[in-house]
Amino acid sequence: MLLKKSSRSQSRWKYWIKPWQQIDWLLFFVVVGVSFFGGLMIRSTELSQGLIDWWWHWIVSIIGACVALIIARVRYENLLEYHWYIYTAVNISLVAVMIIGKSAKGAQRWINIAGVPVQPSEFAKLAMIITLAALLHKTTASNLSSVFRAMAFTAIPWALVFIQPDLATSLVFGAIVLGMLYWANANPGWLVLMVSPIIAAILFSIQWPFTIAFSKDLVFGPLGLIWAVAMGIVGWRTLPWKRFGVSGIGAWALNMLGGEIGIFLWNHVLKEYQKGRLTSFLNPDQNLLTTGYHQHQSRIAIGAGEWLGWGLNKGPMTQLNFVPEQHTDFIFSAVGEEFGFIGCLILLSVFAFLCLRLLHIAQTAKDNFGSLLAIGVLAMIVFQVIVNVGMNVGLAPVAGIPLPWMSYGRSAMVTNFVSLGIVESVANFRTKKKYWS
Template identity: 80%
Template sequence: MLLKKASRPQSRWNYWIKPWQQVDWLLFLLVIGISAFGGLMIYSTELAQGIIDKSLLHWALTGIGGVITLFLARIRYENLLQIHWVLYGITNFSLIAVEIVGSTAKGAQRWVSIFGFRFQPSEFAKIFMIITLAALLHKTTASTLPVVFRALAFTAVPWVLVFLQPDLATSLVFGAIVLGMLYWANANPGWLVLMVSPIIAAILFSIQWPFTIAFSKDLVFGPLGLIWAVAMAVVGWQTLPWRRYGLSAIGSWMLNMLGGEIGIFLWNHVLQQYQKNRLTSFLNPEADLLGSGYHQYQSRIAIGAGEWFGWGLNKGPMTQLNFVPEQHTDFIFSAVGEEFGFIGCLILLSVFAVVCLRLLHIAQTAKDNFGSLLAIGVLSMIVFQTIVNVGMNVGMAPVAGIPLPWMSYGGTAMLTNFISLGIVESVANYRTKKKYWG
């Protein structure tokens, strides 16, 4: 009888706790803490208006997201392998639906309404692309170019659909996810550099300093672009397999020259002046304080006004007087800087760093390549979004419309991040010690 009585509490413990026995509770609690703190800062930004519905919704989504995370942690992530093509099809279908029946907000067609609820398919597309790439790369490493090209081909379809919305911010996140997962799958780092080199060439060719090189009336290159093209030719020569007759070097050089030419053409003939101002205003926001530089200028003032320890919760003048536009979404970090100062920002960024380290640890200890790639995909997404968001708040990056994970207000983005967390927690929950190649 004594043994039976003693076994009942143990069986109840196993029933309730065992399904989450290997969940990374530190990661889960840190994310819940970040999200709850985000609701507190959103509350502060809307306090002066007397309306606190956004903060209440954010806190509600934190609770719902926590439940979703724990629910997904109980489900074996390997099941995603069986439905990854279905998810890929849903991704493309939903992105096409945006172009047909989507609604427009802030100059972009990104929203779909179902039964009165609006959501952004491009946010969920991030998760589905991580799953698709993990499924494509888990059996064969990306150490050969055909595997890399195959992964890029499947990524290109949803990427183009997102870019056409236009949603430049999400398309950049796609790029970060692909690069991170390919690197983890043993792709040659030189290939990854060559993948992004045309974009860098487009920027450098436009910098006409200290002198210019004119090939034609409309084709005026800066020397930095030509130096970059030569450097990429060396990278191609050293990493690509087509070295006969210098094809790898010539191809890499031509790729960057073409990227530079396209960049100059887009800058001179396609981009509108307001788009140019938005891309360059972070270099000198004072040049257009009432226009393209207004957001970042006010954000920098708010963060600087916080000094070391900040004004205190709900006491920041810039925040309470609504001087920073979109502060509850893209510029939530400026509210942290003003009301909690440099120390508060440092603590918040340290928490994000621990979250990223836990994600990396899960990727390293996953029982198979599929789980490891899933964790790295989520890590790449979180790291890129955090760096870009903080960068544009402090004036180190253009305003790209990328939210701060779990902090910024936004229902679809919140659910996306919590679903991603749930998938990673499933990887942690079902891991065993096993050698991996990531």
Template identity: 70%
Template sequence: MLLKRSFPKVRWKYWVKPWQQVDWLLFCLPIGISIFGGIMILSTELKQPVTDWWWHWLVAGIGVLIALFLARCRYENLIQWHWITYALTSLSLITVMIAGTSAKGAQRWISVAGFNVQPSEFAKIGVIITLAALLHKRTASTLESVFRVLAITAIPWGLVFLQPDLATSLVFAAIVLGMLYWANANPGWLILMISPVVSAILFSTNWPLSAPIVSLNQEVSFGILGLVWVVAMGILGWRTLPWRRFGLNGISTAALNLLGGELGVFAWNHILKDYQKARLTVFLRPGHDLLGAGYHQHQSRIAIGAGEIWGWGLFKGPMTQLNFVPEQHTDFIFSAVGEEFGFVGCLVVLFAFCLICFRLLRIAQTAKDNFGSLLAIGVLSMIVFELLVNVGMTVGLAPVAGIPLPWMSYGRSAMLTNFISLGIVESVANFRQRQKYY
């Protein structure tokens, strides 16, 4: 009798033990969001003969299995493989440029067994692992370490930017900034890193050779704001950087921002694609070109506003069911939530994402080493940036970019990337200091 009672207990412990420290709330929330995302994709395609919702669930199921496998593998082993990971990441991005498949003006996919794979999505994981391994050995408390990280990131970032995939390159930037901050980089240095980009935006909106994207009064305002920004960055550089003699650090920082402004003008006139210019123009001039470049965002805002407090109900949103919002099953899936479940439904989805971010931060704080902590922060930076940009562009607070909503938007490569990232972070949680197991 005693043997019969003890056997089920031993067997249960045997099967559960490999995952005993896993954060199950963090694991279950993305699964729930993926299931809900499939339902919303079905709603956007209810009257069309497509099976994207079914593929969404299938890939999510594969992702769950991969995440469970990774959660029981020791994440520390990634340290000795980080240069191989970096090499494979860069090689895959080079392969895309040589033999990739083009669609919608960009060459981002590789055809594998009849399926289009997007290496730039998986490159996010490669960058996170590489930077975590580097910053684990040497923190970002010195400028030498910061420049080393930037130099190593520059290769995959540049390859993604040249596809062109501006949105994913911005995700790379968010990952780098988040991980540098967590690795004790001076916050002033991080502001100075992004300051030339801000200068480029401010000065390019006030350049007579470019297409006028703002009104005359706005041009004057942007011009004054640009000059104020340059002065402010000069002061910040003087206060935070070394080489203070004769104020060379402040002067060089101000000059770098002026150069950034000029490069912004050059990029606007010679580098940015027409569709990228149109997206920025529409963002800076709400209501501009509503039947062209501004159509997606305008229709999305109408759909979300039509949902009011409680929404129209599942499969009942007129904008969603009549396909007024283009690409709604991918980048604009949040607009379907807003229309069919209203303000309350949007809050519930955002609350679920906030819980995911909180659990990721908690794992970063309780990891047993810097490598595990940095892995969690890298994934957190990726999820937070994609969430803010995707939701922001559906309501008009960010320019339209090809950034999917994690675990909700349709995209097989993005879905697998998110679950692989989740599995790595769960491994960090699983191999923390062991607690007594009952």
């Protein structure tokens, strides 16, 4: 009788756990742990204000974790049938933001759905990962036609996000595209050339004694010219059109054009608050009470934590609300103040471990589509962690990029957990291991 009961309970256990037998449980619980810790830190930043954003953070995390487990049971290959619908729906939502969206802090990025503000640009990141994976899983990026096709389909949602304006999310798009193209066997030289116009735009804008300026929007700086020549050499060595030096001249001209477009965007397109963030980063001791205030206060808070920190709910900068937006973009400064250098190092080690698990899933996926999905999510997470931590410690401009699973933000949290669910589906439907006879 006891044997029958034991056998029956074992079969029930197999029935419930079998649909998830291949998922990466270590990755899943690490993410849940980071989300829980994020709630604790958000609570610490809001204790003196009596806010309950930390409760919402935990509630959305629980819902997101459940959604991730449900997605992990569904074969990720089904996304191939629906990726154009997903791509179209996201683009429609981005257009809708421009028409009926809610404006805040100088940007129009949110749509109210049943009284809840939703940020479509967050979901657009995941939609682009799915779309690019579908485009590249059969035809790799080893030829330029595949690269141009991927860039063309990325350009539409990227442009719609950029004009909101949401410069931060548009940069995440770039990281996703570069990471997935590299994984799809694109020539590294091509990827350098894709990024080179942005670097040219920055270098052309640097004022040197020998800068040649024909007008406000027609400036030639020495660093920009040297960079353009260097990229001409890269283009000549890596692009296929070598006859008469067409590839090298084309790459050089592209960077010259990129530099001038960058100057035009700076003078006529970028908002004042965006310019302020960039100039404050380049001159950290300038405008400490205006555009540089957030980053200055964050650096003070992290420095005050020293090695071991003040302890949870005991950081003076955090408890007295000296760091603006600390529960969102600057949550890492709360970790630095209350848990010190050691706490920051542990958190970064956890993120590194999380990224290694994503890389492992990409390497062991059964097909290119699953591998590209995992790499796209990895590129998104890595870029956001690097930029967010960088802006908290003063090594990157304030870009408004949240720290994954740590910062408060419902749309971002849901996007991250849905992304986790898709990656866990890739892991779940790898070559099956025999757990039970």
